[in-house]
Amino acid sequence: MDLGQQVYPADMATNVEIPTTSVPAMLFQSVMRQPKRTAIVAGERRISYGQLGADIQAFAAALQAVGIGIGDRVALMLPNCPEYVIAYYGTLAAGAVVAQINPMSVARELETLLLDSGAVVLVGMASARARLKTCRDRTKVHTLILVEADVVAPVTKSECDEQPGDTYGYDAFVAGGRALNLTPVTFDPSTHLAMLQYTGGTTGQLKAAMLTHRNLIANAVQTAHFFQNAFRPGQDVVLAALPLFHAFGMTLCMNVPLFLGDRIVLMRRFDPELAVDVIEREQVDMFPGVPTMLIAIANLPGLQPERLSSLRLCISGGAPLPLEVMQTFEEVSGCPVLEGYGLSETSPITHCNPPFAKRKPGTVGIALPSTAYRVVDPADHRRELPPGQMGELIVRGPQVMQGYWQMPMETADVLKDGWLCTGDIAVSDEEGYVSIVDRKKDIIIASGYNVYPREVEDILYQHPQVREAVVVGVPDAYRGETVKACIVLKPGAQASEAEIREHCRRYMAAYKVPTQVAFFDELPKSAIGKLLRRALRT
DSSP: OOTTGGGSOTTSOSSOOOOSOOHHHHHHHHHHHOTTSEEEEETTEEEEHHHHHHHHHHHHHHHHHTTOOTTOEEEEEOOSSHHHHHHHHHHHHTTOEEEEOOTTOOHHHHHHHHHHHTOSEEEEEGGGHHHHHHHHHTSSOOEEEEETOOOOOOOOGGGGGSOSOEEEEHHHHHHHHHTSOOOOOOOOTTTSEEEEEEEEOTTOOEEEEEEEHHHHHHHHHHHHHHTTTTOOTTTOEEEEOSOTTSHHHHIIIIIHHHHHTOEEEEOSSOOHHHHHHHHHHHTOOEEEEOHHHHHHHHTOTTOOGGGGTTOOEEEEOSSOOOHHHHHHHHHHHOOOEEEEEEOGGGSSEEEEOOSSSOOOTTSOOEEOTTOEEEEEETTEEEEEOOTTOOEEEEEESTTSOSEETTOHHHHHHHEETTEEEEEEEEEEOTTOOEEEEEESSOOEEETTEEEOHHHHHHHHHTSTTEEEEEEEEEEETTTEEEEEEEEEEOTTOOOOHHHHHHHHHHHSOGGGSOSEEEEOSSOOBOTTSOBOSGGGOO
16 A cells, blocks of 8 residues: 555555456446436537437547548647547547647747647637638648638538548538447557557656547546545536646546536536636536636625535646635635646646545645555655655656657656656655655746746747846746746837737737746856856745
8 A cells, every 4th residue: 555545444445456447438437327417508508418429429430431440649739628629539539649738838839749749630610710720731630620710511422532622611520420320449448559648757848648448538537536425426517617638628628527427517618707607507416627717606705605615526626726815715615625646647636635534734635546656766766755754756656647749758758667856846744745845947837837937938039129037937926937038128129018028928828928028138047058047936
C-alpha cells in the first residue's frame, strides 16, 4: 500500500481493475443501459444517451467515408458544445486520434499545432472559417467540418475517392453518416493512441502527451472508484464549465460523467451569473472548476445562497486553491470543495483530497487508487525523501502517458524507470497528503490555463522596439497568477504598455497576453549573463 492510501476505508480497494476496452465502448455501455436518459444539456438542447450514441456512430461512419481510419489525427477546435462530445467520441470510434486544440488559438498557433500533429481533418466553428481555411491550405488537413455552418452537401460513400480539400457543414456531415454503416475497428486499447493532449515543458516547448484508450479509461475508473461514496451514478448532474479541450475538463466533465451515465450541462464559456442560473435551473450536483470560477461566483453581488443549494461537491484543480477562496465559496454555497492535482501527462488526475477521510486544505490530497508516488531528490530520482522533506514529485500508474509525440529525447527526460517526473516540487506528510510547494517549470497558471513564458517572450522580441524581455507569473487575486512582461527597450526607442499588449494580442490567444507590462533600464542577470526570472516575480 502506498503512503496516503492508508487512509482509505477498510472496505475500499487501493487498486482497481482497468477494463480492456476502448473509450467509445465505455460510452456505449451507458447508452445501452439508459438510452432515454438525458446525457447532454446545452441551453435549450437536450440530447438523450440514445441520440448521442447514434450521432457518434454517424460521425464515425462519415469519417470513414472520407478515408479516416486507424491512427489518423482529427483536430478538434471547438468550445463546449454537443458537437464537441460527438466529434470526440466519433473520432475514437473510427479508430482515429483526437488532437485537442484551444478554440481561442490564433492562426499562427493553430498552424503550428496542425503541422505538429499531422492532422488531416479539422473540426471547428463556422465563425472561424477564414482562419481554419487558411491553416488548412498550409497543412495536411484535407477535410474541414464546420459547426453552425450553412448546410452543404452531405458526405457519401464515394467521397474517399474524390479530390481532398472538402468543406462540410457539421449537420450535413452527420446526416450523411446516418445513411452509412460504421465499419468496426479493432485495436489494443493499452497501446492504441486515443489523443494528443498538448502541453509544454520546462522551456515552454510545444509537446503533445500521447494518451492511449487505456490511459483515459483508467483515469475514469480510478476517479469513479475514489469518489464512489460521493458520486451517484446515473443520477448526478455535472456542470461542464471547464473547457473540454483541457485534460481536467475532458476527464471530470465528460469522460467520467458519461462513464457513469450522468447528465452533463455544457457551458460554452464561463460566466458567473449564467453559471448560477444554470446550477439553479438544472439542479447541478457536481461542479469541477478552477479557483477563478469559485472566486467569481462567491463574489457575485446579492447572491442568494439558496440558488446554489443543489450543489453537493466541488472539485478544484488546474491551479493552486487559496484557503480564503475555498472558505468564501463554501460559506456562500454550503458545498464542500476538494482540491486535487494532475497533469496533461497523467490523463490528468493523480491526487485529490478524499471524500471518505479528512480534508487537508492547502494540500492536493492523496493518491488515487492504482497510483503510486514518491517525493525524491530532484538531482537523483532514485533517492526517495522522507515525509516533511521537499523534493520532486514523481508518479506511476495506468493513467501515465506513453510519452511525447515524436519526441523521444524529451520523453526520456521525464519517463524514468516507469515513473513520470512531474517537475513539481512537493512535500508529503506522515499520512501521505501531498502539498505542491513550487514548480521547477516556469509555467504561469492563469485562470487554470498554462502560459509558457518563452512563447510570450518570443512574440515580445518580434516587436521592433524591444531589446530584452522576460515574462513571469505574478500573484493575482482573481486569476491566481497573471502574466507580467518585463521589458528593456532599444536605445532611443519608445513604446507604451498598450502598444506592447496590442502587439501580443495580434499573435496569441487572449489569456496569454500580459496584463502587466513593466519597463526597465536593465534586467537582473547572473554572473554568466542569464536573465534572472525569479528576481522579477514581484
